[in-house]
Amino acid sequence: MNKLSDRNGLNLTQVPVLNRLLLWNGFPYVFQFIFLVVFIILVIMGWNLYAPEGVHNRLFAQTNMVNLLVWGIWWPLMVLTAILFGRLWCMICPLEMVSNFSERLSRKLGVRQKKLNRWVRSGAILLAFYALVHLLIAGIELHRIPAYTSIFLIGLLTLTAVTGFLFSDRAFCRGFCPVGLLLNVYGRGSMLAVRPRSSDACSNCTGKDCVMACNRFKPDARSCPSLLNPAALKDNSDCLLCGQCIKSCGPGNMALYLRRPFHPDDRRESMAPWILTMFIMLISGYVTFRMTGGWTWARVIFLWTPEQFVSLFSLEAYYGWIRGIWMLFVFPVLIWTLMGGLVQVFTMESMGTIWRRLALPLVIVFAAAHLAEGISKLSDWAGYLPYALRAPDGVDVALMVTDGSMPVPDPLLSQATVSVLALFLLLVASWFSVREFRLANPEYARTYLLPKLAFTGMFLYIAFGWGAGLLFGF
Ligand code: SF4
Ligand code: SF4
Ligand code: SF4
Structure with a gap:
């Protein structure tokens, strides 16, 4: 009988219902798909919609469903979940699904996908996109005008599909997502984390399914699509909590933990890049x-x-x-x-x-x-x-x-x-x-x-x- 808690914290993978959910081959795709449908509905609802004459944009942002949901509810909730539970949003994010789909399509069509270069991987474009979004908020009230929000969402979808098509290995998340850096830095003390249960099991593991390149393109139970080494995870900055390493780990050594904030075993950097x-x-x-x-x-x-x-x-x-x-x-x-x-x-x-x-x-x-x-x-x-x-x-x-x-x-x-x-x-x-x-x-x-x-x-x-x-x- 495996223990429910260990040095890492409470092992959620030992909770039967969560275990079934995390190992289910529809996870997280079904959730991502539902959010993708919501995403597309919001695009359609906001299309070409502006505040009526005489109504302040700020008020219209609150009464209109598109802006209310995206900027008034989803955005604050994302900040909240990022602080408490790290990249929980990434677990069910529809854009990751779009990127995954377009990456697979591109491979099927025989496109020679490029790897992200060092400069893009450093987060420079993530920084530029985040700044651009906030400049657009300040300059044209992107967050208050449904028509602009709709165009913004279409832009995100397009960029995700194009980067997924041209680059390999979850390129949009690693090099282009406008909230990537925010989730990276806010989620460092996350109470939710994917970690190996035992480092000995990883040392003795001969299969290394969590990193094997041949597992990367499987439909499910893939080796880490973000190119991390799950066995050596020491912080929450880049792990999307997608659960693929939990599914792929042959010895069943990867787990999802609920832990105290800023766990003592996590790596600390004396200086940020x-x-x-x-x-x-x-x-x-x-x-x-x-x-x-x-x-x-x-x-x-x-x-x-x-x-x-x-x-x-x-x-x-x-x-x-x-x-x-x-x-x-x-x-x-x-x-x-x-x-x-x-x-x-x-x-x-x-x-x-x-x-x-x-x-x-x-x-x-x-x-x-x-x-x-x-x-x-x-x-x-x-x-x-x-x-x-x-x-x-x-x-x-x-x-x-x-x-x-x-x-x-x-x-x-x-x-x-x-x-x-x-x-x-x-x-x-x-x-x-x-x-x-x-x-x-x-x-x-x-x-x-x-x-x-x-x-x-x-x-x-x-x-x-x-x-x-x-x-x-x-
Ligand atoms: S990094 Fe961005 S696109 Fe990727 S899963 Fe997270 S929020 Fe979605
Ligand atoms: S497959 Fe599992 S046991 Fe093997 S190295 Fe990866 S996480 Fe460790
Ligand atoms: S380490 Fe595991 S949970 Fe984290 S991104 Fe990689 S496969 Fe997903």
Whole structure:
């Protein structure tokens, strides 16, 4: 009788119903297919749909099913699941299925597929795509206009199919997916992980079915399609939790575990690679911007510089784009330089080294702030869901709310509750951030404490303002 828990955590593969599910040859394809159908329905529903005249795009984003589901519900839930359960979304992601299908079709047609080169594998395109999505959100309100969301989803589907056709080995996920880096960095402390039960079993294994190239193109129970070595998994950054190695492992040694966050056996990197560092800097600006949305006073301060710039050069027509550039690039460089300066008072390390040491521990705090902001958004938008289910295009509800004949639905949680929840999340994240830094860089733990506390303090202050600003009217 196999044990339910071991050093790795709770072995979910030993739970009979989950075992049957994970080994079922329809898993995860059936779930991916269902989400693909939803994906296509959303594309059709959003096609050529714009806010009616007189209705603000922001309101229409909440009343229309396409934007409500994609940006108001799926996006915050993806952030939540990424933090708690790593790449759980990847397990059932329809784009992976499209990529898998087009890769197989291409092989059947005899196309000579290319391997991703080092530059693409480094995540440079993932970084560029994530930045592009957020620039489009700032510049053209991609997240508020169903027609644009529809085009965006079509673009994703097309890119997935084309990259799957031209490149081998899950190319879209490894080199092009716009949320790939986000899932990579937010999911590092995941409580869900695929790991070998025993390293001895792997050492003595002669079959190595989890990595054998001849298993890669089987319909199911494949060797790792992401080209990882499942027997040596030590972190959650690239594993999509697809379960193929669990199915293919002859001795039944691979398992899906539920574990404590930031498991002590996981690998810690003392410095993040440059691409991840840049991505985390970009995230810090985006999250700060989103956090300030709950407190007018903080938002005014955050946007003071781009607004001055716009009025000085009469660039009002480009305000969204300029705000996006400020949020994603200028503000992060300024604040990270300031934080790096605080460290340089105590050490001779270069600014780049300081940024790279800070990035992975700090992203825990950014993820918590992102989650808090996501909860706030989910709470504000969820009240529109019953209306969107009844009338998915959302036009009538948007018109009625605009002319005052229908009240704005109450949020699920009060602003004060969201504020307290945010403070709690940030404090927990701050503790993990300090601990993770100490584990990765024990000799620098004290020297680097100041910027971590400064970032956390800034977010705590803003989260406090969500409740206090409302209470005192500023
Ligand atoms: S990396 Fe992106 S495309 Fe691939 S499974 Fe995850 S979310 Fe889907
Ligand atoms: S097939 Fe299973 S036992 Fe063999 S190396 Fe891979 S994970 Fe280990
Ligand atoms: S290690 Fe296993 S679960 Fe992770 S991506 Fe590879 S095959 Fe899928």
